Amino acid sequence: MAALMDTRILLRKIKDLRCLTPRRNRVKAKWAGSQPKYPATNLALQNFDATYSLQLGEQWPSVRVSMLCEPKYGALVNNFSTTEGVIADLQSQGCRDFVCQPVGVGALERLQAPGFPLHDNPSTLESVGVSQDVAPPRLRTNIKCFVFPGGDISRFKPSSLFHQPDLYGMLGYYLMDAASILPALALDVQEGHSVLDVCAAPGGKTLALLQTQAIRFLCVNDISVSRTYRLQRVLNSYVPKELLTEERMRITSFDGRKWGEIERDTFDRVLVDVPCTTDRHSVMEDENNIFKRARTKERQRLPQLQTELLLAGIEAVRPGGQVLYSTCSLSQLQNEYVVERAMHLAREEHGISLQVVDLRPITRLFKETFHFAPDPHLGQLVLPHLTANFGPIYMCKLQRLS
Numbered sequence: 001m002a003a004l005m006d007t008r009i010l011l012r013k014i015k016d017l018r019c020l021t022p023r024r025n026r027v028k029a030k031w032a033g034s035q036p037k038y039p040a041t042n043l044a045l046q047n048f049d050a051t052y053s054l055q056l057g058e059q060w061p062s063v064r065v066s067m068l069c070e071p072k073y074g075a076l077v078n079n080f081s082t083t084e085g086v087i088a089d090l091q092s093q094g095c096r097d098f099v100c101q102p103v104g105v106g107a108l109e110r111l112q113a114p115g116f117p118l119h120d121n122p123s124t125l126e127s128v129g130v131s132q133d134v135a136p137p138r139l140r141t142n143i144k145c146f147v148f149p150g151g152d153i154s155r156f157k158p159s160s161l162f163h164q165p166d167l168y169g170m171l172g173y174y175l176m177d178a179a180s181i182l183p184a185l186a187l188d189v190q191e192g193h194s195v196l197d198v199c200a201a202p203g204g205k206t207l208a209l210l211q212t213q214a215i216r217f218l219c220v221n222d223i224s225v226s227r228t229y230r231l232q233r234v235l236n237s238y239v240p241k242e243l244l245t246e247e248r249m250r251i252t253s254f255d256g257r258k259w260g261e262i263e264r265d266t267f268d269r270v271l272v273d274v275p276c277t278t279d280r281h282s283v284m285e286d287e288n289n290i291f292k293r294a295r296t297k298e299r300q301r302l303p304q305l306q307t308e309l310l311l312a313g314i315e316a317v318r319p320g321g322q323v324l325y326s327t328c329s330l331s332q333l334q335n336e337y338v339v340e341r342a343m344h345l346a347r348e349e350h351g352i353s354l355q356v357v358d359l360r361p362i363t364r365l366f367k368e369t370f371h372f373a374p375d376p377h378l379g380q381l382v383l384p385h386l387t388a389n390f391g392p393i394y395m396c397k398l399q400r401l402s
Contacts, residue, residue: 040289044282066384074178081170184208201227203234260315
């Protein structure tokens, strides 16, 4: 009898054996109720084929194939944990720290040398009424992010499985798209700065900013309460409690579009990593896909939402401070056009003058790790590529003058 029961339990665990399933228990899939006629991933790919083939031209087929393949990740080392063993293990797997070992010895010094050309096409900056005489960002080399070499599709193991938490409960590294480190590097956080992250969840870029160990006060915000809880869990797993006090950090769930009314002219640095079409997710996953037909209006309103969030970030930064706008989309409507519109509104409606901080030195520095779009109209764009399948990530940095 016991053997018979064990056999029944085993059969229940085996799937797709219809011949062993009693006819009365067989269920026919109901396509009308459970399967959409046009999956959101297909709709996203059709949309991208129509728009990005015109925007990217000959590069689109390569980018398309890369976005449909498994992405590469980077391991952001947690400086608040015991890092010696973590770094040694990552190096033993053949990984390298792309921040500290970007192109070769002396690469950073060469890029910061006098006479280095800042932009291939300065007329594009002049066309939007800005100049490029702002100093290029410096790099916080205490941010460490390890990646596998180009063309190597090896996977990182989750930090919680590969390394047990240290004596203080801190995990050794955080897995994320390595290109998402670039906005944190480009923001150029200096000692004693106060920083605002307007759309912080799920927390990867916030964690990267904290690795600089230079922030005097950090305010992290996300309008979604559930995403804010996820952000708190990430911070609790990677950041010591003494840095999570009210004197050092504030976690909120406000509407980021209203931040200019809440705290105006306050922060030294502001990161505005806005909601977008998340292009790679949109072509790979149907769950929470913004290309679902029920979310059409939400998707169409994205550029307006992004403009309002960026404008709020511009109002929140103090004169002389800097704002970095970023998305994980290839769309010009969500990237360059949003920046241009926000700059226009800031000047016309709020009397705020802005300059574009050129990021080309960063693209030159990390050209061996990431595949950048050649000579973009405004800002910089990481393109997915089969040998360096990171991104897409767009970023543009603005300095407030008045």
